Each structure stands twice: as structure tokens, then as C-alpha cells.
Amino acid sequence: MHSYRNQHKRKVTVIVAAALIFCLFLSAIAIAALGDRTLGQGSRGSEVKDLQKRLTQLGYQLGKVDGIYGEKTAAAVTRFQKERGLKADGIAGKETIAALKKLTGESQNASGKQVGFKNSDVQLLAQCIYSEGRGEPYVGQVAIGACVMNRIKHPSFPNTIAGIIYQPGAFSAVDDGQINLQPDETAFKAAREAMNGSDPTGGAIYYFNPDKTSNKFIWSRPQIKKIGKHIFAR
Amino acid sequence: MRERTKRKILAFTSATLAVAFVASLGWGVYQYQMLQQYKLETENNYQRALNDLVTTLNEVETSMAKVKIANTPVQQLLYLGETWKGSIDAVGNLSELPADEVGINYVDTLVNQVGDFSKTMSRKIASLENMDSEDLKIFNDMHERVIETNRSIQKLANEFYTENLPWVDKPPGLLQKMGFGKSMRASAEGGESEGQDEQAGQQEQQQQGQQQTPTSLRGGLQQLDASLQKYPPFTYQGELDKHIVAKPLGLPDGEINENKAVAVAKDFLQNIGYKEATPQVTGLSQEPLGGFDLTYKDAYLEISKKGGVVTYFRDQREVSDRKLELKEALGKATQTLAKLDWKLDVTSTQDFGSYVQIELVPSEENVRLYPDKIRLTVAMDNGQIIGFDASPYYAYHHKRNLKPALTMAEAKEKLKKDFKILENRLAVISKIGTEEALCYEFRGTAYGEEYLVYINANDGSEEKISRVINTPNGKLIQ
Incomplete structure (x- = not known):
């Protein structure tokens, strides 16, 4: 009787823990923001989509904004890096993403307040x-x-x-x-x-x-x- | 047995055909409904634009009538403001109607000019001047024409609603397109082939100009526009139509020939970094600042016939990897400019990665001459100038009187007390049309914003205010 209850408890704990880890994993995917990790060919997800959107906004053609880091996205990243004097490797690392974010950001007034896009x-x-x-x-x-x-x-x-x-x-x-x-x-x-x-x-x-x-x-x-x-x- | 198979096949085939027929019928009905839906939505938009146009134009006409009698600045400014705003709205509505591009040029022009002139008059009255007799005459003439246009548009709208006219004339049917039967339009086109809609529109306009009842709203608008063409154009001082300077002020004297143009281009290219360049004349242009179009490899140059100077240059070469910092590039560009005999101050830079766009202005007796600006594009791979546009300089540069009547301290008095000045200098700025003003320029901050405030150095009035913001590419003056 005693051992059964123990066993039962352990089972519940395992299930709860698994569910928790799963939830954490899901939320990590959902709130993953551009710049959290290095992106390269084969990467997928909302961060890649954000990256593609920003590149398109600057005029780098890369086909469809689909959240998949393919050859075209890598080529666009390379072109961006060349034009900005960054290491042209087609991988979106910290530096590349920071430059991209800055260039696609809003304009600011003298006190640093964001005043929208002006272009x-x-x-x-x-x-x-x-x-x-x-x-x-x-x-x-x-x-x-x-x-x-x-x-x-x-x-x-x-x-x-x-x-x-x-x-x-x-x-x-x-x-x-x-x-x-x-x-x-x-x-x-x-x-x-x-x-x-x-x-x-x-x-x-x-x-x-x-x-x-x-x-x-x-x-x-x-x-x-x-x-x-x-x-x-x- | 065979008979049965045959019958089976027949039954199967007819069933398939029946299903296909019903499916395509359904598809057709669905498509038709969709089409009707889209048509309705489009026509609703047109409807709204037409109604708005009729209402706004009527308001513009009324406000103009009130401006004429108003005798205090308060009322004058109020009704001029209404006229100005109404005109802008009416132009917006006009541009949404399904007229031909060139179909409503005159209506557009009239309404735009009324707005433009009202704005100029508002400024005049706000600086405590009065509309003089000439201004009043122009305003009266404009009002007369607006009354007539307003009446015509109301009449057209009325016809449109009562007679249920279509928005545009029906395009020729399939049979007529194939050459069977003669449509009204086909005869109007005089046997022109397909794909020349614009021309058809022109001829339609002529034809409808002769007939007096329009068959569609588009036709009616063209008719109305044609009836306005008989009036002479207005001449007045305004902001519109100053994109070309009929008589450039800054071009040197004398005319050059083709050989000289080639020599000028060669010299320019040499200084920019092309040794032994062999530019060729590839075209002639009819503009006050141009004359000869030349090309060399990927470079394109415009050399003025009068004076023989480079007014526009653009190198269209591929720019390779960025190797320079902004400062280095600016340094190199300044060196090249010195070789070309230009001494200029940088007023703004925009960094686009592989290239930067720079604006520079000359100074005279320590006064910055903003109208005489030069635009540069500098490649960030080697610091070469790949774009040079001196057309504003040659259009506006001339000898000016640069003696201020006010002192800097007197001008400072005119500023708001909260304004913290960071920088100040004398500068010439452009006003309406070709008018200019000698001003004290104050760069400073207030309320968390950066501003440029211009105080007229002769009469102390506040000429202009600009706001400065930081964009990702550099400072932008709004």
C-alpha cells in the first residue's frame, strides 16, 4: 500500500515536471527574439522571420519571408555584411543583427524619444x-x-x-x-x-x-x- | 455483354460531363458574384470621392467669397485657411476619380493653385501685410473660375445620379474586338489597333468635346476639363512649380560646343580618379542647366551648354565591400572637391552602407548659402565621388547683399526663452518661389527636441523653423 502510493507520487511528479519543461520549451520558442542566438543556414522560426522582414525593409531581396534561413536569406545577409563592412560570412551573428536592428529602428528626437519611422x-x-x-x-x-x-x-x-x-x-x-x-x-x-x-x-x-x-x-x-x-x- | 459495356461507358461519360457542367456553372456563378462584389467596392470608393469632391469644392468656393469681404487679419486668415485646406482635400478627391491621367489636368491645376495662392496670402497676412490690388485681382479671377468649375462639377454629378451614367465608357465587347460589328469606340479610334488606350482616350475627349452630353463620368470630367482650357494661366508667387528654374542665375557666361564639353568632362573625370578617360557625347538635352549628355564606362555626365560646367554626374559602377569609416570618406571627398575648386561645408550626411549621401553648401563672408547646395554620393569602398549634383548651385548662385541690419544679440531677443542655443551663424535661406532671406540661424534644443530657428536679419521676423531628428542613417532636418 505504502509503496504503491510512493510509486504513484513519483509518477505524478514526473508528469508534472515533463509538462513544465515542455511549457518552458514552448514559451522559449514563442518569445525567442532576434539577437538571442546566432542564425545561419537551416535556422527556422520567428527570429528568422524577423531577420528576413528587416532585410526586406532595407531593400535586400530574399524571396518570401517564410521563417526559413535558406540560401537566398544567406546571400542577402552576405550582401548586407559587405555593404556594412562586416565579416561577410552569411551568418547572422551578434554584430550583424545589432547593425540590422539599428538600421531598421525608429528615428529619435534630441532627448532619445522614439518618434516613428521617417522613410x-x-x-x-x-x-x-x-x-x-x-x-x-x-x-x-x-x-x-x-x-x-x-x-x-x-x-x-x-x-x-x-x-x-x-x-x-x-x-x-x-x-x-x-x-x-x-x-x-x-x-x-x-x-x-x-x-x-x-x-x-x-x-x-x-x-x-x-x-x-x-x-x-x-x-x-x-x-x-x-x-x-x-x-x-x- | 458488349452492348452493356458500351451503355455503361456512355452512362459514365454523360454523368461525368453533367457533373463537370454543373461544377463549371457553379464556378461561373461564383466568379460572377465575386466580380460584382469587387465592382461594387470599387464603385463605392469612386462614389465617396465624387461626393467629397462636390462638397469640398463648394466649401472652397464659399470660403473664397468670404475672404474677399473680410477686413481683419483674424477673419482673413480663417477663411484663407479653409480655402487652403479645402483645396488640398479636393485635389486628393480628384486623384481618386477614374479619370484619364491627362483628363483632369486643368481642374487639378486650378484647385492646386487656389490652395497654393491662399497659403502664400496667409503668410503675407500673418506677417501683418495686406493683400494688395494685384493679389486681390488674382484672387477674384481664381474665384470666378472656381465658381464655374464648381457649377460644372455639380451639374455633372447631378447628371451622373439622375441618368445613372457609368463611371467609364464600356470597353468594346469580345465580338467587336475580333472585328465583327462596329462599336462607337472603334469608330472614334479611327481604326487604331489594340493597346493604345491612352490615345483612344484623347480622341474620345475630342469627340466628346463636340457632343455636349457625356456618356460616362470619365467623359464628363474630360469635357469639363476641356472647357477650362480656354482660360489663360495664372501668374502668381507660390510654392508650386518651382522645380525648374527657367533662367539659372549661377551659370558662367558664354556658350560651349561639343568638343569643349568633352574636354570639360575629361578634366572632371580625371580629378575624380579616372585617368585618361574618354567620355563621349551620347545625347543632347533641352534644359536650362544642360546641353550635352556624356557617358564614359558606367559614368553619366550632364554638361551645361551655357558656361560649360558639370551640373550632374553619376557613376553607376558596382560598389564593392565597404572599407571606409564615414570620417575617412568625408576626408577623401573634401580632397577631391578641392581639386575641382570647390570649398564647401558639409551640412548633412546619410549613411547607406556601401555609399553615403552628403549635402554641402558654400559660404561667402561667413554666411552660409543654403540655396546653392551641392549633393554628393561617395562610395565607401574607396572614397571616390560617384554622384555629384550641382544643379541647385548653378540655378541659384548669384551675388547677394549679405549685410544684416540686425545684430546677433538683437536677433537672439526674438527667440523663445526656453530655447538653449548650441550654435549660431548667418545664413541665406530660400523662401517661396525664388525669394530668399538673409537670416540668423540658431541651432539649439528645447522641450527634448533639436531645432533650427531662422530669424530674418533685416526685419527680425521669424522666417522658418526646422526640427532635427536622428534617423538610423543620420540627422534629418524636417
Whole structure:
């Protein structure tokens, strides 16, 4: 009788302990944050997803944000490391993750208070540039972004980047859905440069591919110059 | 036996076909319903934009009428503010309507200019000036046109609701596309082939300009827009449309030819680190700051015809691994600039990893000339300048009167008492249009924020306030 009770007790203890360990394990997975451990090819989980999200936010194309550290993610990490002067090994260690976190963090005011992200339009402008001008030389891509920026200052157009890009009929890439493609690093660079005020077009507000359009209105605009395949006009 | 097998096969086949038919029918109905659902949602958005536009434009028109009679700054500012805000809203609504891109240019322009002009007038009245007779004339003309536009849009909206017009004209049906039967649109296009919708829109506009009743809202908007084209454009001082400077102030005298342009480019490339470069003219451009487009390997340059200077340069080469710190890169860039005969102060840097974007301005008699800025991009693999944009410099640089009427101490008096000054200097800043102001610039902190406050060095007014924040890439002036 006595031994049976002892045995029973032990059984209960073992079960409770196992359950506890299991719970701890689960919560460890659930609350694992980026930076807790080194990530490399083969890693999986929410931390990898966070890593992928941040890389995508900076314009490093890596395919789907799926939480699996594959070849593409490793390649993106390597590119990031090269551009930041870090050891380029494709493994997301402490240093790499810290740099990534800093660059994707919020802006701060003088007293260190977080005041939000200040570059929300870069993504949309990069999407526009990528969908309208991938394959064009870099300057041609900046030029497309500059056209959007010039329209903001022009009275005939809406006053925001989104207003201009999504104006019905304004960009063919918006009408056929290509605007939703994930832009590459070049498009992001071009978008930043255009938003910074750089304008290789000399004030253009229209551009078109002369081989693909016969639109009389667009041909009637005063032309400024040709960059890549596009003619820029005002 | 055979007969039975045959019958079995037949029964099986027909059953399969029946199931397939029912399934595809169901799928079709489902797709149709989905389509209707999406269409409804889209049209609801259009509906909202149209209603908002009618309401807002009506409010803008009313506020403008009130501005004319208001005789105290309080009321003037109030109604100018309403006009300004209403215009911005109306432009937003216009951009959501399914018009052609070029279909509502004139309405857009008018409304935007009304907002812009109201903003300029608000500033004027806030600095205790009055709208002069010329301002009032422009404002009256604008009001007249807004009344007419407002009436037309209301009429169009009314027609749209009462006659149940579609949003856009029906696209040609499948049969018409294949060449059977003649649709209205096909005849309007004059036999143009597929994929030239924009052109079709243009011709549609012309056709509908002749007919007086629109067949769709899009057509109606184009008609309305065409009716506005007969008016002359406004000339006024505002913030819009200053992205091109018709007459650059800073270009040297004289015109150059192609050979000289090549020589200028070669010299520039040499100083930047390309020995024995052989740039070639690859295009001509029609802009006040340009003339010759040149390329050499991955580099692209714009040389001005007037004066023969490099206004824009961009090297599109691949940048390899980052090897430099920000400070080293800035040092190297400054050295290169010295070779190019530029002496400039760095005003901001943004670090993007493989490259940095830098803004620099020149000084004259210890006064910073902010309008005359130069933008640089520096590669972080070897510190070479890969981007150089001097168009603001050549657009705005000119001889200015840099003698302040106020002393620094007098200007300080104008600041809020809580403002802790960290740095101060004289600077020229740009105002509305091509206007500029000589100011005392005060960098300092208050309420946990960093600010740049500009006090006009001639009349002591508070010209401009900027807020400085720290982004992950560097300081940003908002």
C-alpha cells in the first residue's frame, strides 16, 4: 500500500515536471527574439522571420519571408555584411543583427524619444521605380523617381507620393499590378536619391518609351532628354 | 455483354460531363458574384470621392467669397485657411476619380493653385501685410473660375445620379474586338489597333468635346476639363512649380560646343580618379542647366551648354565591400572637391552602407548659402565621388547683399526663452518661389527636441523653423 502510493507520487511528479519543461520549451520558442542566438543556414522560426522582414525593409531581396534561413536569406545577409563592412560570412551573428536592428529602428528626437519611422514613402517609390524601370540604367531609374518628385511640386498633380502613383491611369505598372513586385536594392537606392532631391531629368514630369507609345498628348510635350529607353518631357 | 459495356461507358461519360457542367456553372456563378462584389467596392470608393469632391469644392468656393469681404487679419486668415485646406482635400478627391491621367489636368491645376495662392496670402497676412490690388485681382479671377468649375462639377454629378451614367465608357465587347460589328469606340479610334488606350482616350475627349452630353463620368470630367482650357494661366508667387528654374542665375557666361564639353568632362573625370578617360557625347538635352549628355564606362555626365560646367554626374559602377569609416570618406571627398575648386561645408550626411549621401553648401563672408547646395554620393569602398549634383548651385548662385541690419544679440531677443542655443551663424535661406532671406540661424534644443530657428536679419521676423531628428542613417532636418 505504502509503496504503491510512493510509486504513484513519483509518477505524478514526473508528469508534472515533463509538462513544465515542455511549457518552458514552448514559451522559449514563442518569445525567442532576434539577437538571442546566432542564425545561419537551416535556422527556422520567428527570429528568422524577423531577420528576413528587416532585410526586406532595407531593400535586400530574399524571396518570401517564410521563417526559413535558406540560401537566398544567406546571400542577402552576405550582401548586407559587405555593404556594412562586416565579416561577410552569411551568418547572422551578434554584430550583424545589432547593425540590422539599428538600421531598421525608429528615428529619435534630441532627448532619445522614439518618434516613428521617417522613410515610409521610400518603399512605395522604390516599387514604382522597379515596376516601371527595372532593366533601365541606374540614372534612368533615379529619373523615374525624380519625375514623381517633380509632380509633387507641380500644380497639375496630386500632392503626395501615393496620390501621384495611384492616380488612375498615371502609371501602367499600377494598372497591371506590377507595382506590387518586391523592388530590388538598386530601385531602393534610386528612390532614396530621388527623394533626396536629385534630378537627372532637368525638371521632367512625363516620360515614355518612344517604341511603345503613340499617345499624341505625351508626344506633344516638350522633350528634355533621353535616358536609357525613356524620353523625359515636361 | 458488349452492348452493356458500351451503355455503361456512355452512362459514365454523360454523368461525368453533367457533373463537370454543373461544377463549371457553379464556378461561373461564383466568379460572377465575386466580380460584382469587387465592382461594387470599387464603385463605392469612386462614389465617396465624387461626393467629397462636390462638397469640398463648394466649401472652397464659399470660403473664397468670404475672404474677399473680410477686413481683419483674424477673419482673413480663417477663411484663407479653409480655402487652403479645402483645396488640398479636393485635389486628393480628384486623384481618386477614374479619370484619364491627362483628363483632369486643368481642374487639378486650378484647385492646386487656389490652395497654393491662399497659403502664400496667409503668410503675407500673418506677417501683418495686406493683400494688395494685384493679389486681390488674382484672387477674384481664381474665384470666378472656381465658381464655374464648381457649377460644372455639380451639374455633372447631378447628371451622373439622375441618368445613372457609368463611371467609364464600356470597353468594346469580345465580338467587336475580333472585328465583327462596329462599336462607337472603334469608330472614334479611327481604326487604331489594340493597346493604345491612352490615345483612344484623347480622341474620345475630342469627340466628346463636340457632343455636349457625356456618356460616362470619365467623359464628363474630360469635357469639363476641356472647357477650362480656354482660360489663360495664372501668374502668381507660390510654392508650386518651382522645380525648374527657367533662367539659372549661377551659370558662367558664354556658350560651349561639343568638343569643349568633352574636354570639360575629361578634366572632371580625371580629378575624380579616372585617368585618361574618354567620355563621349551620347545625347543632347533641352534644359536650362544642360546641353550635352556624356557617358564614359558606367559614368553619366550632364554638361551645361551655357558656361560649360558639370551640373550632374553619376557613376553607376558596382560598389564593392565597404572599407571606409564615414570620417575617412568625408576626408577623401573634401580632397577631391578641392581639386575641382570647390570649398564647401558639409551640412548633412546619410549613411547607406556601401555609399553615403552628403549635402554641402558654400559660404561667402561667413554666411552660409543654403540655396546653392551641392549633393554628393561617395562610395565607401574607396572614397571616390560617384554622384555629384550641382544643379541647385548653378540655378541659384548669384551675388547677394549679405549685410544684416540686425545684430546677433538683437536677433537672439526674438527667440523663445526656453530655447538653449548650441550654435549660431548667418545664413541665406530660400523662401517661396525664388525669394530668399538673409537670416540668423540658431541651432539649439528645447522641450527634448533639436531645432533650427531662422530669424530674418533685416526685419527680425521669424522666417522658418526646422526640427532635427536622428534617423538610423543620420540627422534629418524636417
